[in-house]
Structures are given as C-alpha cells and as structure tokens.
Amino acid sequence: MTVYGFHASHEQVHPRELLDAVVLAEQAGFAAGMCSDHFSPWSARQGQSGFAWSWLGAALQATGLPFGVVNAPGQRYHPAVIAQAIATLSAMFPDRFWVALGTGEASNEHITGDRWPRKELRNARLRECVDVIRALLAGEEVSHDGLVTVDRARLWTRPDEPPPLIGAAVSVETARWCAEWADGLITVNAPADHLRRMIDAYREAGGRGRLALQVHLCWAADDDTARHVAHEQWRSNVFAPPVCWDLELPEHFDGAARFVTPDDVARVVNVSADLGRHAEWLRSYAELGFDEIYLHHVGAHQEAFLTVFGEAVLPRLMGVASWS
Structure with a gap:
C-alpha cells in the first residue's frame, strides 16, 4: 500500500506555522512527513529557512507520524x-x-x-x-x-x-550509484519515463528498500490562481543540475529566474485546480512503484491545501498499491 505524506517546506513557511501544518496534516489523513535541511531559501520571495533538526524534534513529539529529512x-x-x-x-x-x-x-x-x-x-x-x-x-x-x-x-x-539511510538522487546515474550503499531511494517528480529509468537503474544495481517520491504541486480554487502561486513561489526552482547545485545565493536564483514563465514552472510542478487531476497524477506515481509519496504544495500557505486534499484527494488514493 502506498503511503501518502506531507512535505514540510522550511524554505517557505515559518517553523511555528509549519508545526501547526504538520499537526493538521495528520488530522487530515496524511500518514507520514518529511522535510529538507537547507540553510537558506531558493528565493527571497520564499523568505524562510528554519533549522530542520530542531523542528523535527517538535514535529515528532506533536504528532504520531514517521518523519524523514534530506541532509x-x-x-x-x-x-x-x-x-x-x-x-x-x-x-x-x-x-x-x-x-x-x-x-x-x-x-x-x-x-x-x-x-x-x-x-x-x-x-x-x-x-x-x-x-x-x-x-x-x-x-x-x-x-x-x-x-x-x-x-x-x-x-x-x-x-x-x-x-x-536513504539515497537522494535526481539522475539515473546517481540512482544506480546509491544502490551500492543506500537502504532505499528518494527522488522528486519528473516525467514518467525518467522516473521509470531511475527505479530500474536502482533495482538492477541491487538497490534495496523502499522507494520514495517528493511531488511538487500547486492547487488553488481556480487555475489562474494556482498558476500565479506556483510561479510566484517556485520559479527559482526549475533549473536542472548543475545550475541548481552551483548557484550560491537566493539573489542568484532570483536573477536566473527572471525570464521563467508560468508554463516553465508547470513543467516541474503539477499545477491545477482540478482535484481529480491531482489524484490521477499521484496515482500514476504509485503505479510506477513508489512506496511513499510526499506532497509538497509550493504555496506559502498550507491549511487549505491540507484540508481539501485530506477531504477530496487522499480518499481517492486509498487502496492504490505500489509495485515494489
């Protein structure tokens, strides 16, 4: 059975608000949580970057959820x-x-x-x-x-x-290398063919353990608002390696993103007001073989997303089994 969890974005949300969000996520039916450990946000527009390790102790105490961190x-x-x-x-x-x-x-x-x-x-x-x-x-x-x-x-x-100890990878080559040492693999949403190649490379190289996926998405009451929120918050995060590895400051990412369009963002973020479409996207990832899928709403405000997805999306996904 695929586990659907909540990705807590320290780069976008104040840690106190993020703790409230993860409590709400558990109440809404999310079964796990994760976050990434960053010193700075990707953009001045995101505007936060709490210390993940301090927050994790509070989140584990405040909920009964399992948690992971990328470090x-x-x-x-x-x-x-x-x-x-x-x-x-x-x-x-x-x-x-x-x-x-x-x-x-x-x-x-x-x-x-x-x-x-x-x-x-x-x-x-x-x-x-x-x-x-x-x-x-x-x-x-x-x-x-x-x-x-x-x-x-x-x-x-x-x-x-x-x-x-899970291996974090975004390329086929790194997924294959992680199989040498990791107890599982985590990556981010990408076209299905690429994700399939990553899974195959990891498993064929002897990779063990569970497969996890972080999914960037944006939902709002209408498509125009969803596109605006995704573009406003996430346009600095569309760059493939080595650009995303090698830039140093939020100002550098913001400068690089000045010509990024909403259509560009929609290539790396699942953007829609249609909850059924979000459910189909998530179901397709589970069918690829991911055991855990962590939903990251790229907006700065999490409450409406967590409530609506708990009511209308998670129930549609229950019973979807992974192939691993």
Whole structure:
C-alpha cells in the first residue's frame, strides 16, 4: 500500500506555522512527513529557512507520524554530528525516523567558506560520510582520514535499531550509484519515463528498500490562481543540475529566474485546480512503484491545501498499491 505524506517546506513557511501544518496534516489523513535541511531559501520571495533538526524534534513529539529529512553531510555538517542527531531522534522516537543523504547544493554549503567541490568529489565525500555514520550508529569508535576527518568518535546514545539511510538522487546515474550503499531511494517528480529509468537503474544495481517520491504541486480554487502561486513561489526552482547545485545565493536564483514563465514552472510542478487531476497524477506515481509519496504544495500557505486534499484527494488514493 502506498503511503501518502506531507512535505514540510522550511524554505517557505515559518517553523511555528509549519508545526501547526504538520499537526493538521495528520488530522487530515496524511500518514507520514518529511522535510529538507537547507540553510537558506531558493528565493527571497520564499523568505524562510528554519533549522530542520530542531523542528523535527517538535514535529515528532506533536504528532504520531514517521518523519524523514534530506541532509548533506560533509561540508556544512561533520558526519559525526549528523550521526549523533540521527541517533538521538531515533532513540527518542523508535521506528519513526529516517534520513536521506545527498551531496548537497552550494546554496547551503558555501557558508563554511570552503571550496565547493566537483560533483565526483562530492560523491566520494558523501560515500565516506555514509560509512562513518553507519559505523557510529553501530556503536563503533571511528577514526577516519580522507575527504572528511574523524578522530576517535563514539556515540553514547544510540537507538536499539539504526534507522534507514536513504539515497537522494535526481539522475539515473546517481540512482544506480546509491544502490551500492543506500537502504532505499528518494527522488522528486519528473516525467514518467525518467522516473521509470531511475527505479530500474536502482533495482538492477541491487538497490534495496523502499522507494520514495517528493511531488511538487500547486492547487488553488481556480487555475489562474494556482498558476500565479506556483510561479510566484517556485520559479527559482526549475533549473536542472548543475545550475541548481552551483548557484550560491537566493539573489542568484532570483536573477536566473527572471525570464521563467508560468508554463516553465508547470513543467516541474503539477499545477491545477482540478482535484481529480491531482489524484490521477499521484496515482500514476504509485503505479510506477513508489512506496511513499510526499506532497509538497509550493504555496506559502498550507491549511487549505491540507484540508481539501485530506477531504477530496487522499480518499481517492486509498487502496492504490505500489509495485515494489
């Protein structure tokens, strides 16, 4: 059975309001939650960026939902610190927390003042971080000298069972690489053929665990409003790699987005006032084989979306089984 969850967008919503939203999401029938860990928004128009790890403790306490977070260890975060954060949340809320690990974006990592590495070096650095985090969660004392350095680190508070470490990918090549080390795969909505190739690459390379999808969508009472909201909030997020990896400041994204049209945004965001159409889009993702689908309404206000989708969309999707 496919699980439908709520993506909590720290870059668009104040953390207090976002906590209220996730409580409402549970009441509306969403069965899980997730967020991404960013230092800054993608655009000055989005205007927020709360600290995901502080918020996750509150969200796990305020609801009974399982939660995940997308994180990039290695530059802004030392992997031992991330391992400690993972261990603490997992010990406090057993079987309710997972983390997806990726190579990150310069928009978050440039704040350290360190050089932003080439993609192949970021991959190698992440791979070292994964090994460090796994060893620490297993109770080992870890010393490591490489692209990251660790000196006699040990976690004194650990969960009985370590949580899944999920691979975050947007390309077929990265999905295949994640199969070497990940306990599952998460990606974002894209054309069906591309998503199918990603799933096949991950599974054929021996990838295990569940498949998760974050779906960017925009709903409003009419199509014109939905298109306006999506364009106003999300036009800085339409750029494919390497642009989205390498730009550093919200002003850079806003400058790059000055010629982006509502039609451009609609190529990466499911935009419609038609709830039936949203249900069909979500059903098609489940039929591709995704076990968990996280809905991200790209508007800054979440209450109407959560209420309406809980009443009119989620009931249409219950009983849709994934193929994994």
